Amino acid sequence: MNQNEFIKAYAPATVANVCCGFDVLGFALDQPGDEVWARLADKPGITITAVTGVAGLTADPKENVIGVVAQKMLDDLQLEQGLELQLHKGMPVGSGLGSSAASSAAAAFAVNELLGKPFTTQELVLYAMEGERKASGSAHADNVAPALLGGFVLVRDYAPLDVVPLGVPVDMFCSVLYPQIELKTSLSRSILKQEIPLKKGIRQWGNLAGLMVGLLKKDYGLIGRSLHDEIFEPERSILIPLFKQVKEAALAAGAMGCGISGSGPSIFALSATRETAQAVSAAMEKVYAHSGIETKSYLSPVPKEGVRLIAQTTLASA
CATH class of the missing domain: 3.30.230.10 (Ribosomal Protein S5; domain 2)
Structure with a gap:
């Protein structure tokens, strides 16, 4: 060259x-x-x-x-x-x-x-x-x-x-809503507890194992049941305005699961088809429509x- x-x-x-x-x-x-x-x-x-x-x-x-x-x-x-x-x-x-x-x-x-x-x-x-x-x-x-x-x-x-x-064992489409607020990773990590209750840990390990098996067995139902965070989401979600409402809207629109992307503030939802992902994106956007917070949305397959x-x-x- x-x-x-x-x-x-x-x-x-x-x-x-x-x-x-x-x-x-x-x-x-x-x-x-x-x-x-x-x-x-x-x-x-x-x-x-x-x-x-x-x-x-x-x-x-x-x-x-x-x-x-x-x-x-x-x-x-x-x-x-x-x-x-x-x-x-x-x-x-x-x-x-x-x-x-x-x-x-x-x-x-x-x-x-x-x-x-x-x-x-x-x-x-x-x-x-x-x-x-x-x-x-x-x-x-x-x-x-x-x-x-x-x-x-x-x-x-x-x-x-x-x-x-x-x-990418199964077709998967991701809807992302990015509320344009400042949320430092350092803050998002600082609120996390350093110890977790055993019962929550067991449920979390079960979900992670279930998600792995669901992906490899192409089992959308198992994937959806496993996309839950027992430990960190409850603590971090308080830093993201309207998170609970966005998650509820995404699941009601047909998403398999919804959660915080990285340390936030972006919120992601996974769907089995592009059509469902489009409906999920619209539902997520609607929650923020009159919030006064500007947002960006992305819709992407998992490549x-x-x-x-x-x-x-x-x-x-x-």
Whole structure:
């Protein structure tokens, strides 16, 4: 590849936790998502030449997640190669949809393509996690793993990292409602109790196991019965206006389950068909119609593919 050619990579939004899978389960959406453009540079070091789509994100490669991810990859390969990067955000920041994960995943994929694919996709999860560490202080994988691998992904353990791609065993469509309020992940985590009652833990483990079995057996009824959070949703939902009403509306419209995406404030609902998902989206939007809170809605299948190459193009056409 010559220095006038760009790699363009796209990584999608993700839903983490998925009700009963707190910090261990996530799935990819088809949209929205982020793009990262990468090309070789004449001089060593990383330069971020553009950050578009949202205001307030730094172009400092030591502070922006795409620069952090790229530098870690170069360091591990012991390369002094220079890189020029651009970040084009297509998704909101602070939405609970894995914004930093999408940027990190797209950066890891684009740089890997540019350097001749020295890393496997599963290895890229570790590099994308470095972006999450920079963004939130915690190198978690429940967003970056589905962003890179697509479908549903189980993070079984971190020591060592054990990521289990589940794919998309059944057709699934996700309705997402994003109330445009500020909800910091730090606040959403700070209200969580550090100990849980045994009875609630048992019900939660049963739901997570039921969800896994339901996915693998293509049992929509079992999936729906298992999409319940006994522990964290009751505490976190008080931070999201009208959450209870939105959940009730989604379930009444035919959703299999509904919950908080990541740490919120986005609310997700899963349906078996696109038609049902459309009805669910309309029902969720109606709850907020006269609330005075602006919202964005997304409707997406759960895709088999996560991050992907958009194009390899010349600088002039980019």
